[in-house]
Amino acid sequence: MRRSIATVCVSGTLDDKLAAAAAAGFDGIELFENDLVVSPMAPAEIRKRCADLGLSIDLYQPFRDFEAVPPELLRANLERAERKFDVMAALGVDTVLVCSSVHPAAVDDDDLAAAQLAMLAGRAADRGMRIAYEALAWGRHVSTWDRSWRIVERADHPALGLCLDSFHVLSREVSPAGIAGITPGKIFFLQLADAPHLSMDVLQWSRHHRLFPGQGAFDLPGFVKLVLAAGYDGPLSLEVFNDVFRQSDPARTAVDAMRSLIALEDRIAPHLPPAPALTGHAFTEFDVDGRSGPELRSALRGLGFAHTGQHRTKPVELWEQNSCRIVLNSAVTQPGPAMISAFAVTSEDPARSLDRAEALLAPAHPNVREPGEAELAAITAPDGTSVFVTPPGDEWRSDFLPTGAGAAPTGLLAVDHLGLAQPFDHFDEAGLFYHSVLGLDHLATEEYAAPFGLMRSRAVADPARSVQVALTVALLRRGEWAPAVADPQHVAFTTTDxxxxxxxxxxxxxxxxxxxxDDLAARFALPDDVLATLRRHGILYDRDPSGGELLHLYTPVFGGRVFFEIVERRHGYTRFGEPNAPVRMAAQRHRRLTSNPSSGTP
Amino acid sequence: MRRSIATVCVSGTLDDKLAAAAAAGFDGIELFENDLVVSPMAPAEIRKRCADLGLSIDLYQPFRDFEAVPPELLRANLERAERKFDVMAALGVDTVLVCSSVHPAAVDDDDLAAAQLAMLAGRAADRGMRIAYEALAWGRHVSTWDRSWRIVERADHPALGLCLDSFHVLSREVSPAGIAGITPGKIFFLQLADAPHLSMDVLQWSRHHRLFPGQGAFDLPGFVKLVLAAGYDGPLSLEVFNDVFRQSDPARTAVDAMRSLIALEDRIAPHLPPAPALTGHAFTEFDVDGRSGPELRSALRGLGFAHTGQHRTKPVELWEQNSCRIVLNSAVTQPGPAMISAFAVTSEDPARSLDRAEALLAPAHPNVREPGEAELAAITAPDGTSVFVTPPGDEWRSDFLPTGAGAAPTGLLAVDHLGLAQPFDHFDEAGLFYHSVLGLDHLATEEYAAPFGLMRSRAVADPARSVQVALTVALLRRGEWAPAVADPQHVAFTTTDxxxxxxxxxxxxxxxxxxxxDDLAARFALPDDVLATLRRHGILYDRDPSGGELLHLYTPVFGGRVFFEIVERRHGYTRFGEPNAPVRMAAQRHRRLTSNPSSGTP
Known part of the structure; x- marks a missing residue:
């Protein structure tokens, strides 16, 4: 199907938006009137620019407050419409979105609405144009898709059809099932937006919190199937009002948008290489420099790791304990805090994983390697981390020459999860990336109050929980009063004791x-000796409603940005100890204060 | 009255919060449990720290989900309470906030709730403590102040009283009038929070959007008067959950909080020097350097200004046209874009203006001046701008020697308003500052979509509209994809033609x-010749619902950050042309693109 995007979805002026939509591979756009109004390009020039970029203009929108009004207002509205038809003619666009009225003068009369819309459709038809009528979820009288359809049926004009917007439909309680029965050819346009379930005024929900398909909670595949069942063959077009997308790099946002559509189409009619099962974390790679390297080595040693392998050709070390493998890469060009630059997951079928990634606009880039080295290709996650996909087994270890060093194990068995703080603009993009590209599932989103502001956390994992990544972001972009380690990263290891x-x-x-x-004792009936043990070792505790328990502890921050966690999951605990994250943050802050009392930021 | 602040109101760990509260002059705090739990300070240590800082601990909070439960849960809850009483004893705090239950096991039975709360109060009394029971606006069964009062009355225990929180009371439809009739001595604690009127889930509204008194839309003076009428003599305590305050500099936030309380007390029982009437903008001062200075001079000349005065001792120029006065100050120490470093307003009584400012924690700092120069004292606005307060007349001009240059007037008569983009963390603080310190009124807040993200705008003005300042802020803190001129400033001049x-x-x-x-023609029935005139001169147009009209035009950005606007207000138009701001932003962006096509950011 053709893919379109409304210009309102991305930031910038019209030039920025068109360039971003074209670069991301969209076939067309919905031209949002405000973007036209503030543009110095004349309509004919916009038409040419779009044509040059390979973009069709699929819809002009919105035209508001038209129908079911007294005669003199109708006259003015028709006049207003003619002016917009002039603009549309110059743009070369034949469909205009008319959304249901919110005007105080509009009356509650479907016959009148139908008659006036038919009149408008007649005017449009005279100019080779057509009207796509949409029920806004907060329309004054018409606020559900079924009522807008009744009016369109009643008007019975070939140039009048429906525009269906998934948000307006799915945010209301009216079932969408009947959409499949709409007369073929009468759905003129389909707009797609996802959204989280929120309990708030629907207009504010729509204006600020829409998301691209797959980033929210709506059943968009089911919705699109209903629309297709009604014979719709126009574009799948995204119309997403979102506070973050409105102010982030439009080129990035447009790719995120396109990925969401490709993934949605694949859920409706699978055509991508299916995501192979991921079976575990192969290794996690840290970039270190002359300052952070020694800190990390010392920490790993203290955690019971041994430096077991040395890369044949590069200043890269392998550290191991059981199935926990950490790679320290000193071949960094710029000094800075330690960071997780890459992680490797094992895939049942790495080649297919990479094919899928490429189809979802996350092409693999080959690792720079010397002759004889194992071939490892990586895809880049939205936060810049490289994700290597390796076959099961230890082929990748062949690049490392054994040092003969043995670990003094402390019981760390494998990687439980990675914790990656995300850049503010790319949190929802990251969720969609891990879900669509790697086939990981979204787990529940949690929000909590932390010492330096509210935090949001969302983990992604495979069904077997072999690969887990906990993504976090501040609810507001950090300002000057930000923690010194604003975007920490960590690796959590499992133990059974x-x-x-x-x-x-x-x-x-x-x-x-x-x-x-003391608070734990008040909240949970833990035996005194258990509590004493936890206290002695600085072990934190969480319990879920089903009785699952998490016992976990943290290290301080090493190398400027990273820390480690050790977790023991009992009785099927599946979360990530979020309630204890503020305790960690405060303790890391306190440690910093006591080691460097004069430091400015927290 | 004593003034307190809940630790949840400000960012950081407990050390940060206590230091900020003490520095801002608070008498006490409400200790929020989470802040205690994550603190390495033992309760006794916190007690000592507070005492050293001159802070009492007035309340421990919250204790949740206590009342109206089955017997075995009651037993566990009482045990839980005893643990908290232990902590309170070590802290030396005697009152705990018990908020109405949201627990699924809680039953709808006021007698049971009263009996169990009386039991809890008995336990508290045994330890010299007392229970302040509060109806959460989203409590499962008890969600209004009057119901919580019925339960407290029924329980009839001397150690059980009410906690009233202005948010929980005023966010509901139950009238607060009856509060004045509550038995004297039974309101144990008073928590204050303002909030904007929002149509959303009340819990989310409360958690994210509370504001300090005077920053929102609630009638807090009226509310506090009712509570005082019931004989309350405890502290006025702020409890404000706010996404921005949670992540901004706690020292700043605490001063903002204290100012809000001082201003609130003054509205209840006036004791501050009343704000004198402000009668106009005396001058606006720009800092310029060797690069921006020539640009500004050329722009002013083109606007019809003349360089009429030269400062006796400093590299400071006065430019004038009618009552529009611009001061260009080249005595800047660091090069950078031009900026509005100061503006001067005339006051009926400057000394009283400054006394009031000082009482509201905005002490005047004397201008650095040479012997014989006019004395001008300035207060510092939250964005760092100096606000001079001068007497009517031109005393301040005596520092400038006339150059003899005459203007070629273009009809600019006076300053209409200043436009000051605010730093993200300090928008609400700025509104309160101008309102309380200078006595300006808040006008309506507007939100609009702009090319680089959503914007919020709120103007402050005196009743006669002699002094107007339009404050703007991005709804999200700007990130990397931010307009090159992210925080522009401007001066708008009036003309009658x-x-x-x-x-x-x-x-x-x-x-x-x-x-x-073209869009204007469709939206408003403007005569063709009027439209042609507007178009010819690049004049923008807005009309308000009462028929007031604004005709205005903008200059490009000069000196890197500032621009000018010319406005003609007709038929009582009182707003600031906000609907046209996106047109300006896009045009300024376009101009930048065409003059420097390779520039990175928009």
Whole structure:
């Protein structure tokens, strides 16, 4: 199907928006009137620019407050429409979106609405144009798709049809099932937007919180199937009002948008290489420099890791304990804090994983490698992290020459999850990336109050929980009063006996306040000896409603930006200990204060 | 009255919060449990820290989900309470906030709730403590103040009283009038928060959008009077959950909070020097450097200004046309874009204006001046701009030696308003500052979609509209994809004949797209010749619902950050042409693109 995007979805002026839509591969656009009005390009020039960019203009929108009004207002409205038809003629666009009236003078009379819309359609038809009528979810009288359809049926004019917008339909309680029965040819346009379920005024919900398909909670595949069942063959067009997208790089946003449509189409009629099962974390790679490297090495040693392998040709070290593997890469060109530059996951079928990624606009880039090295291709996640996809087994280890060093294990068995703080503009993009490209599922989104502002967290994982990535973001972009480590990253390792592991560690762990344990005692009926053990080792505790338990501990921040976590999951606990994240943040802040009392930012 | 602040109102860990509250002059705090739990300070240590800082701990909060539960849950809840009483004893705090239950096991039974709360109060009394019961606006069964009061009355225990929170009371439809009739001594605690009127889920409204008194739409003076009428003599305590305050500098936020309380008390029982009437803009001062200075001079000349005065001792120039006065200050120490560093308003009684400012934590700082110069004292607005307050008349001009130059007037008569983009963290603080310190009124807040993100705008003005400042802010803090001139500032001048003025100008004005006029023609029934005139001169147009009209035009950005506007107000138009702001932004962006096509950011 053809793919379109409304210019309102992305930031910038019309030049920016058209360039972004074309670069992301869209076939067409919906031209949002405000973008035209503020543009110095004449309509004919916009037409030419779009043609040059390979974009059709599929819809002009919106035309507001037209129908069911007294005669003198109708006259003015028809005059207003003629002016817009002039603009549309110059643009070469034949369909205009007329959304249901919110005007105080509009009356509650479907016959009148139908008659006046038929009159408008007649005027449009005279100019080779047509009217797509849409029920706004907050329309004064017409606010549901079925009522807009009754009016269009009643008007019975060939130049009058429906515009269906998934948000307006799915945000209301009226079932969309009947859409499949709409007369073929009468759905003139289809607009798609996802959204989280929110309990708020529907207009504000629509204006600020729409998302691209797959980023929210609506059943868009089901909705589109109903529309297709009614014979719709126009474009799938995105119309997403979103506070973040309105102010982030339009080129990035447009690619995110396109990925959402490709993934949606694949859910409706699978055509992409299916996402192979991911079976585990192969390794996690940190970039380190002369300052952060020694800190990380010392921390790993204290965690019971050994430096087991040395890369044949590069200053890259492999550190291991059981199935936990950390790669320290000192071949960085710029000094800076340590960071997770890459992680590798094992895939049942790496080639297919990469084919799927490419089809979803995340093409693999080959790792720079020397002759004889294992071939590893990576895709780039929205935060810039490279994601390597490797076959099961240890082929990638062949690049490392064994050092012969052995670990002094502390019981760390495997990677439980990675924690990656996301750049503010790309949180929803990241969720969609991991879901569509790698086939990971979104887990529940959590919000919590942290010492330096509200946080949002959303994890992605495969069904078997072999690969888990916890994504976090601040609810507001950080300003000057931001924590010194505003975007920390971490690796969490599993153990089956966290107390034994804690006792065996020789690296520093994060001190947990006594107040925390006093509160724990009040909240949960934990036996005194358990509580004493937790307290002694600085182990945090969480319990879910089904009785699942998490015991976990943190290290301080090493190398400027990274830390480690050790988790023991009991009785099927599946979350990530979010309620304890503020405790960690405060403790990391306190540690910084006490080690450097004069530091400015928290 | 004593003034308190809940630790949840400001950002940081407990150390940060206590330091900020003390520095801003608060007498006490409400200790929010989460802040205690994540603190490494033991309760006794917190008690000592507070005492050292001169802060009492007036309330411990919250204790949730206590009342109206089955027996075994009651037992567990009482046990939980005893643990909290232990903590309170160590802290030396005697009152705990118990908020109405949201627990699924809570039953709808006021007698049971009263009996269990009486039992809890008995336990508290045994330890010299007391219970302040509060109806959460979203409580499962108890969600209004009158119901919470019925339960407290029924329980009839001396250690059980009410906590009233202005948000929970005023966000509901139940009238607060009856509060004045509550038995004296039974309101144990008073929490204050303002909020804008929002149509959304009340819990989300409360968690994210509370404001300090005077920053929102609630009638807090009226509310507090009712509480005082019931004999309340405890502290006025702020409890404000706000996404911005949670992540901005706590020291700043605490001062903003304190100012809000001082101003609120003054509205209840006036005690501050009343704000004298402001009668006009005396001058507006720009900092310029070797690069921006010539650009500004050339622009002013083109606007019909003349360089009429030269400062006796400093590289400071006075430019004038009628009552429009611009001061260009080249004595800047750091080069950078031009900016409005100061503006002067005339006051009926400057000394009283300054006394009031000082009482509201905005102390005047004397201008650095040489012997014989006019004395001018300035207060600092939240965005760093100096606000001079001068007597009527031209005393301040005595520092300038006349140059003898005469203007070639273009009809600019006076300053209509200043436009000051505000730093993200300080928008609400700025509104309160201008309102409380200078006595300006808030006009309506407007939100609009602009090319680089959503914008919020709120103007402040005196009743006679002699002094007007339009404050704007982006709804999200700007990121990398931000307009090159992200925080522009401007001065708008009035004319009574904008067409004649436009024809007389010799500086560049901002080109307005033809599309804008085509749309104007569709939106308003403007005569063709009027439209042609507007189009010819690049004059924008707005009309308000009462028929007031604004005709205005903009200049491009000069000196990197500032521009000018010329406005003609007709038939009582009182707004600031906000619907046309996106046209200006797009045109300024376009101008930048065409003059420097390779520039990175918009």
């Amino acid at each position: 966290i107390v034994a592991t804690a006792a065996a560690l020789t690296c520093p762990t994060l001190p947990v306040p006594d107040n925390y344990y | 904008i067409v004649a003025t436009a024809a007389a100008l010799t500086c560049p004005t901002l080109p307005v797209p033809d599309n804008y006029y």
